[in-house]
Amino acid sequence: MEIRYKLYPYPVLSSNSDDYIDSIFDSAVEVVREGYNIKISFVSELTNPELEALIKEGKAAFVYHLECAQTGYRTAIRTASTDKLVSISEDKVCGRLQICPFIVACADIPDYVNSCFNEDYRGYKFQIEAGCVMAVGKQVNCDIDKERNDLVSAKSIFVVTKNADTTATDMEVDIGQNKITIKLPEKDHAHFKSMSKVPEVQQNLNALIIIPALIYALSEVNSKTADERYTSYSTYSWYKSIKKAMKKRFQKDIETDDLLPNEVVLYAQRLIKSPLSAALEYLALGCPTSDEGDDDE
Amino acid sequence: MKLQFLSGDSITAIKANLNELRTKFGGGNEWISDFFDGKSPFKDTKYEIEDFQLDMSQKDPFLTEYENVRRVYTRLKFLPDSQASDERVWAGLCMGPFYDYVKYRWKIDETSSAATIEQHFFFGYGARRSLTRNALSRLWWIGRLTYDNEREYELTKFVCENADNIMHILERNTSNNPDIVKAFISAIIDAKNTGKQIDTNDIGELSKYLNLLGGTYILDCLPSSVIYDKIYKKAIEI
Numbered sequence: 012m013e014i015r016y017k018l019y020p021y022p023v024l025s026s027n028s029d030d031y032i033d034s035i036f037d038s039a040v041e042v043v044r045e046g047y048n049i050k051i052s053f054v055s056e057l058t059n060p061e062l063e064a065l066i067k068e069g070k071a072a073f074v075y076h077l078e079c080a081q082t083g084y085r086t087a088i089r090t091a092s093t094d095k096l097v098s099i100s101e102d103k104v105c106g107r108l109q110i111c112p113f114i115v116a117c118a119d120i121p122d123y124v125n126s127c128f129n130e131d132y133r134g135y136k137f138q139i140e141a142g143c144v145m146a147v148g149k150q151v152n153c154d155i156d157k158e159r160n161d162l163v164s165a166k167s168i169f170v171v172t173k174n175a176d177t178t179a180t181d182m183e184v185d186i187g188q189n190k191i192t193i194k195l196p197e198k199d200h201a202h203f204k205s206m207s208k209v210p211e212v213q214q215n216l217n218a219l220i221i222i223p224a225l226i227y228a229l230s231e232v233n234s235k236t237a238d239e240r241y242t243s244y245s246t247y248s249w250y251k252s253i254k255k256a257m258k259k260r261f262q263k264d265i266e267t268d269d270l271l272p273n274e275v276v277l278y279a280q281r282l283i284k285s286p287l288s289a290a291l292e293y294l295a296l297g298c299p300t301s302d303e304g305d306d307d308e
Numbered sequence: 309m310k311l312q313f314l315s316g317d318s319i320t321a322i323k324a325n326l327n328e329l330r331t332k333f334g335g336g337n338e339w340i341s342d343f344f345d346g347k348s349p350f351k352d353t354k355y356e357i358e359d360f361q362l363d364m365s366q367k368d369p370f371l372t373e374y375e376n377v378r379r380v381y382t383r384l385k386f387l388p389d390s391q392a393s394d395e396r397v398w399a400g401l402c403m404g405p406f407y408d409y410v411k412y413r414w415k416i417d418e419t420s421s422a423a424t425i426e427q428h429f430f431f432g433y434g435a436r437r438s439l440t441r442n443a444l445s446r447l448w449w450i451g452r453l454t455y456d457n458e459r460e461y462e463l464t465k466f467v468c469e470n471a472d473n474i475m476h477i478l479e480r481n482t483s484n485n486p487d488i489v490k491a492f493i494s495a496i497i498d499a500k501n502t503g504k505q506i507d508t509n510d511i512g513e514l515s516k517y518l519n520l521l522g523g524t525y526i527l528d529c530l531p532s533s534v535i536y537d538k539i540y541k542k543a544i545e546i
Contacts, residue, residue: 019524074526078484081435082389083449085484087528102388106435115526142525142534172321175328175343185324189316192324204345246435 021137022128024059024114024146034059034127036146038075038112042153049104049155051077053088053095055112055148061125062114062145066091071145074115079155081106089117104155106246112148116141154251168249169193169221171207173200184224186231189248193224211300214286215293222286225279228253233270240266256282311355311384313400318349319430322403326422333425334418337407350404353397357383362409369413373447374468376409378461380444381451392452395431395438398445402429410443440478453478453489463493472508476515481522488527491535492518499543510546517542 022030026037035058043050055073057063065071075088075095084103088095120139128135139145167190174183174194182199185192195203203220206212228249232240244250245266257263261278263270270278280287293299322329322343332339341348360383363372384392391397402410410416414428423432431438439449454464467473482488496514500506518539521527527535 074529076526076528078481082393083436083439083453083484084389085481085528087526089529100388102390105390105393113526115529117529140525142527142530144524144526170317170320170324172317172324175325188320188323190320192320194324 019144021123021139021143022125022132023144024062026149027147029129030132031059031125031127032129034062036062036112036114036148038073038148038151040075040110040112040151040153042108042110042155044101044155045098047101048098049101049108050096050098051075051110053090053097053112055093057093057114057146059125059127059146061127065116065120065145066114070116070118070120071114072117074113076109076111076113078109078111079104079106080109084108089115101155106155108153108155110151110153112150113144114146116143116145154245168252169224171195171200171203171220173197182220182223184227186228186244186247186249191224191228191249193220195220211293211298214289217283217286218290221283222279225253225282226275229265229270229275229279230272232265233275237267253282309357309359309405310352311357311397311400312350312352312404313394313396314349314403315351316396318344319395319399323426323430326426330420330422330425331418333411333416333420333429337403340403350400355386362406364409364412369415370471372413373450373471374461374465377447377450377464377468380447381455384448385451385455387448389452392445392448393435393439395442398442398448399430401444402442406444413443436481436484437479440474446474450474450478453483453486454493456490459494463490463497466493466497470508473511476508476512480515480519482518482527485528487532488518488535491532492539495536495539496543499540502544504544506543506546510543513546514539514543 022028024031024034024036035056038053038055041052053073053075057066057073062071066073069091072089072091073093073095075090076086077088077099078085082103082105088097116139118141122136123139124136169192170188170190171193172195174196177197179194179196181196183194185194203216206216232244232250235243250265254265257265257278261281263278322340325343329339329343360379362379363375366372387397410428414424416425416428426432427438427441428443431442433441438445440446450467451461451464454467455461456463467477477483477489477493482492492514496506496511518527518535521535521538
């Protein structure tokens with residue numbers, strides 16, 4: 012469920028409308044993992060005497076609507092308390108969990124009036140049925156990642172594969188999947204595979220293949236608005252990993268901050284620990300193997 | 309047999325090359341191991357399952373839908389929802405033991421587009437919609453959302469009478485709650501049992517009506533009986 016601004020045939024308390032005056036409904040939601048469960052704590056703030064009274068009488072309740080688009084998990088947690096703690100099995104959710112707070116009528120409320128109605132509604136009475144929304148809070152989205160390994164590892168967000176087009180001569184990069192996909196011509200891919208397990212050439216491979224792909228990905232992200240970044244990329248593992256790494260290491264939020272063109276090149280290198288120096292040094296020294304290094308010592 | 313899955317990186321590699329690989333889907337699946345240089349991209353899960361086949365006996369493949377929902381859901385009912393929404397599991401079955409079934413059911417041959425292949429062998433849409441478009445996950449999720457402990461596969465049978473029913477009933481946000489889906493289908497079946505003629509267009513209208521109700525009510529907070537009554541009343545009216 013996505014909370015969207017919409018009009019109801021009766022007043023609804025929401026930060027997006029002025030149906031009520033001098034009234035607040037807001038919720039803080041915190042999600043933490045605990046073993047194989049996901050613990051969610053809800054704390055709601057309500058300032059409106061009539062709605063508070065309806066909740067006390069059991070005629071209305073705080074409802075937190077949880078929905079996971081990927082697994083189809085959908086449930087509504089109902090409580091009369093402003094604080095609520097729930098635990099759900101991680102088997103039920105994967106990816107984005109949408110949490111929408113509401114106040115919902117639990118019984119029919121005939122002739123509903125509220126002293127805080129906007130003056131446009133003064134003098135009117137409304138017939139509220141059980142199940143009707145009476146207040147809408149702010150939606151919270153949480154990304155539940157099942158991967159327990161470190162997602163910030165640069166390597167884990169790339170897939171280097173061969174290009175099935177046998178006429179291809181250049182490297183191609185695709186960011187429209189969960190991982191950044193780098194397609195190499197068949198012969199180049201065979202060379203890449205044979206070298207990918209050799210520790211001495213890792214920095215060269217990173218400089219040649221990974222950095223250009225990362226520059227492309229960061230440039231594409233940078234060319235979008237914050238909303239577009241969220242809608243286009245926020246479910247992809249590569250985006251989440253880069254976002255996390257950029258925030259942790261460089262205090263930059265790639266969802267909201269714009270990078271200068273030269274910063275794109277800079278951060279693409281720094282994200283994978285600037286491999287260029289080591290790569291050039293390796294070439295300058297005539298590509299020594301580790302055996303040769305051991306001999307020197 | 310061990311239930312196998314296709315690794316995420318293998319899926320990414322195939323999807324990235326679907327335009328070039330699509331003609332290979334005209335034949336058998338031997339090309340998969342060639343593409344991965346002789347290495348199998350399939351991996352074992354911890355689940356041991358009974359070997360089973362899917363029905364491919366009908367000229368119109370849709371006529372096998374109900375039977376195949378039963379076969380898949382009955383055998384794989386143990387999967388938790390989070391694993392049953394994991395592309396790797398279904399791509400593993402589609403590209404492995406049920407490769408021929410996917411081709412049969414969705415009439416895939418060497419002329420099929422990359423998009424058609426992606427949506428039926430893999431996940432080609434957003435997370436939720438992909439579940440009812442991938443050939444195998446579709447069968448499991450129809451079962452998951454319509455199997456009822458008391459009525460067993462009765463609701464499933466009704467949904468599988470027409471492909472439009474599946475779209476109207478199972479591809480809406482409200483279908484994520486089995487209680488809402490079951491109340492909805494039960495009301496339509498019962499209205500039909502009174503002699504009322506209800507075609508797929510009517511079911512489309514009733515689905516829109518349910519959506520409309522979801523705009524005003526939090527349907528998940530309503531007892532199933534209330535949803536049933538509202539849909540039944542509307543079904544009799546239209």
